[in-house]
Amino acid sequence: MRLDGPESDNVEDRRGQRIGGRGVAVGGGLGTIALLVIALLLGVDPGELLQGQLSAPQPQTQYQQTAPQDDAARRFVAQVLGETEQVWRAEFARRGGRYEDPTVVLFSGATQSGCGFAQAQVGPFYCPRDHKVYIDLDFMADLQRRLGAQGDFAAAYIIAHEVGHHVQNQLGVLGRVEEVRRGQGEAASNALQVRVELQADCLAGVWARRAQETRGILERGDIEEGLNAAAAVGDDRLQRASRGYVVPESFTHGTSAQRATWFRRGLDSGRIEACDTFAGRG
Incomplete structure (x- = not known):
């Protein structure tokens, strides 16, 4: 990637900060295979991933303050976040709206979020x-x-x-989906969550297309890396690797083919309208 634009200021660095207070048992009742699947999925709300575990008493979180770290990894995140801010600010302004920048929190091991106490094993996540x-x-x-x-x-x-999940939140998609999911059975709820995740994949593709058009961020092999990453976190591939078989009704993120397809759709179109994953199957 070619990242020579400004770094975002919206990075909160909690790495190296010790969490004080009572300990929290995370993972109680989860087998090793189940925990691995959870760890490999990219989710929206860790409260959903950890289910009842976050409803347990939460620790009185205190962070030992340390100076922000200035390293290549933090700068990379800040640069990528800066690129997303430029794209989505322009897109929302074009539509007569205003994009409110999200914050990226970098942490080590475990942290407290607005969605509950979470460990790194839930994977990267967005808290609406x-x-x-x-x-x-x-x-x-x-x-x-x-x-x-x-x-x-x-x-x-x-x-x-x-x-992309933050964009969905700003557009009201996450709120509308949550309303529909109430009272739904597990299979129907999972199917809706798949549509949410595939749309976030598509929006990631829209971002890449717009950033390439305006600032030329892509280099040879980057698109292939993105498609490979999208396919790598497909539910079918993860379940097959962890348990040897797949259970389609338990999917929450989509198959490898679906994830790569929707990322490519956003990349090819560069339009939010092309990311209507709720209109039909695909």
Whole structure:
């Protein structure tokens, strides 16, 4: 990737900060395979991923303050976030609206979010309650190695996917979906969540297309890295790797083919309108 634009100021660095207070048992009742699947999925709300675990008493969180770290990883996140801000500010302004920038929180091991207390094992996630994306960079890099989704643009795709959830939140999509999901059975609720995730993949593609048109961020091999990363986190591939078989009705993010297809659709069109994953199957 070619990232020579301004870094975003909306990065909150909590790495190296010790969390004080009572300990929290996370993962109680989850087997190793189930925990691995959770760890490999890129989700919206860790409260949903951890289900009842976040309803347990929360710790009285206190952070030991440390100076923000100025390193290549933080700068990369800030640069990618800056690129997403430029694209989505312009897109919302074109539509007569105003884009409110999200914050990316970098943390180590565990942190407190507006959606509850979460550990790195839930993977990168977006919390719609506080408008923040949470990333443990070491864990994300380890996930990329395990999944074979390496490369700088693969990492940028993950960030752009989570920012895509913020775009959905600003457009009111997440709120409308949550209303529809109430009272739905598990299979129907999961199917709706798949549509949410595929739309975030598509929006990541829209971002890449717009950033390429205006600032030429893509280099040879970047698109392939993005498509490979999208396919690597398909539910079918993750379930087959962890348990040896797939259970389609339990999918919450879509198949490898679906995720790559919708990322490509956003990339080819560069239009939010092309990302209507709720209109039909695909």
